[in-house]
Amino acid sequence: MDRRGFFQKGLVGVAGAVSVATLSKSALAGLPEIVSKPDARTAGPWLPGDEAVPYQPVVTLNGWTLPYRLNNGVKEFHLVAEPVVREMAPGFSVNMWGYNGQSPGPTIEVVEGDRVRLFVTNRLPEPTSVHWHGQRLPNGMDGVSGLNQRPIGVGKTFVYEFDAKRAGTFMYHPHADETTQMAMGMMGFWVTHPKVADQTFSKVDRDYCFLLNAFDVEPGSKTPNINTMLDFNIWCFNSTVYPAISPLVAKLGDRVRVRVGNLTMTNHPVHVHGHEFEVTGTDGGPVPPGARWPEVTTDIAVGQMRQIEFIADEPGDWAMHCHKSHHTMGAMGHGVSTLIGLNHEGLVGRIQNLVPDYMVMGERGMYDMKEMQMPLPLNTFPMMAGTGPYGPIGMGGMFTVLKVREDLKADDYSDPGWYKQPPHTQAYEWKGQLPEATRAQMPDAPAPLASVKKPGGGHTNHGH
C-alpha cells in the first residue's frame, strides 16, 4: 500500500476530519507528513491500516491518536509545537499552545519493543523541548533542555529516537519555560501497549485516556494567565469542560480501562459512580494483581498517572468526576462571600445605594445559579452548565458520564443519549403525610445581620 493509502486507511472512522498535508514525492528520508486536527471532538480508535494489532486501541477524550508511518521498521511521528485555538466548550474558545492543531497534543500509541522516531518541529515564538514522562530511554532523549539537549529553537526540528521498552501509561510535555508552556496547554498522552496481554497487563474491551489540566482564563478574555500558581478557574479533562467532555461509553459487561494523567498544580481525587475499580498501573508500570485493592475514588497527585480498570456491569448513566467540588464548576469569581443562612432583609436596598446593579443570590445555597440565565461576559461559560433528562446537572468542569448500555456494538463509541431507568428503580417524591418533626432546642438568637461596606475600600491596612 502506498503511503497516501496507508494514512487514509488509518483514518477511516475517525470522527472529526483529520487533515493530512499533501504528500510530497520525497522519499522516506524526508519528514513525515504533518497531520493535524481542526476541532475538539473525540476521534474514534485509530488502527494502523490493514495490520492486525495485538491491542485494543485507546480513545482519547476530546482528542485523537497521531498516525505514524513505518520506515524500515521504525514508527515515525511528526509533532508540531504551535499556537492553537481550543474550543473548551461551545462558544468558549481559548488561545493556547499545543501540538498539531490542538491542546492537548495527539496521543502517541505504540507497542512494547517498538523503535520510535519522533520529529518535533517548533512553531512557537520561543524555544521548547519534549520530555517523554515515565519512559526508559537514553539520557540524551529525555528532553530536559539545558540538561539533556540544546532547546529546540524557533523554527527548528529535532529528532528523538528510542525503543518503547516498557508497556504502560505515559505522557509528554516540554521541559523548557514550562511554567509558560504547560500553563498554555502543551502536553499529550502516550500509551505503550504490551506485546502480549497477560494478568498483569490485561486485554480490555475499551481503553480511554485523558489528562487533567487547569487554566486561568478571566471571563471575557481569551488567553490563559500564565502567572497563576493555584487559583485556576477552568478545570478540564483534556482542555475541555463538561458538558463538552465526551462520555465514556461501554457495553454491559465490558472490561474498561481508563488512563488519567495529572498536569495541573494540585491533586484530583477521580471518582467513578456505580462501580468499583482497581488501580492496575501507574506511570511506574503495572501494579501486580496481588497488590491491588478496590476503590471508587483514586487520588491523582501532580505529575502522576493512574490506570484504572473495572467491569461495566451496571447499566445506566454514571457520573465520573474529580471529587473536589470546586473542580466540577465552571468559571467563577473566588472573592464571593458565603451567604448561606444570612438574613438579607433590607440589605439589598442598602447595598444598591452603593452599587446600583447589585443583586442578591446565594442565601439558599447556589443551586439557583443553575437555572439563572444571566447575561455572561463574552467568551466564557456558566458555572454549572450541563443539563440532563431531569433538569440542570449541578456540575461542570472536571465531570463526565460513564454510559453503560446493553445494546451497543463493540466498536461503537457514539453517545447513546440519556439512560431510561426501568420502572420503579428511580428516586421518587413522597406524597403521603409527614410526621411532626422532633427538633433540637435552639437558643432564641436572631439570624446574624450583615453590615454593608463601601466597595473598593481595600487600602485601610497599608499603614500609610
Ligand SMILES: [Cu+2]
Ligand atoms: Cu480536582
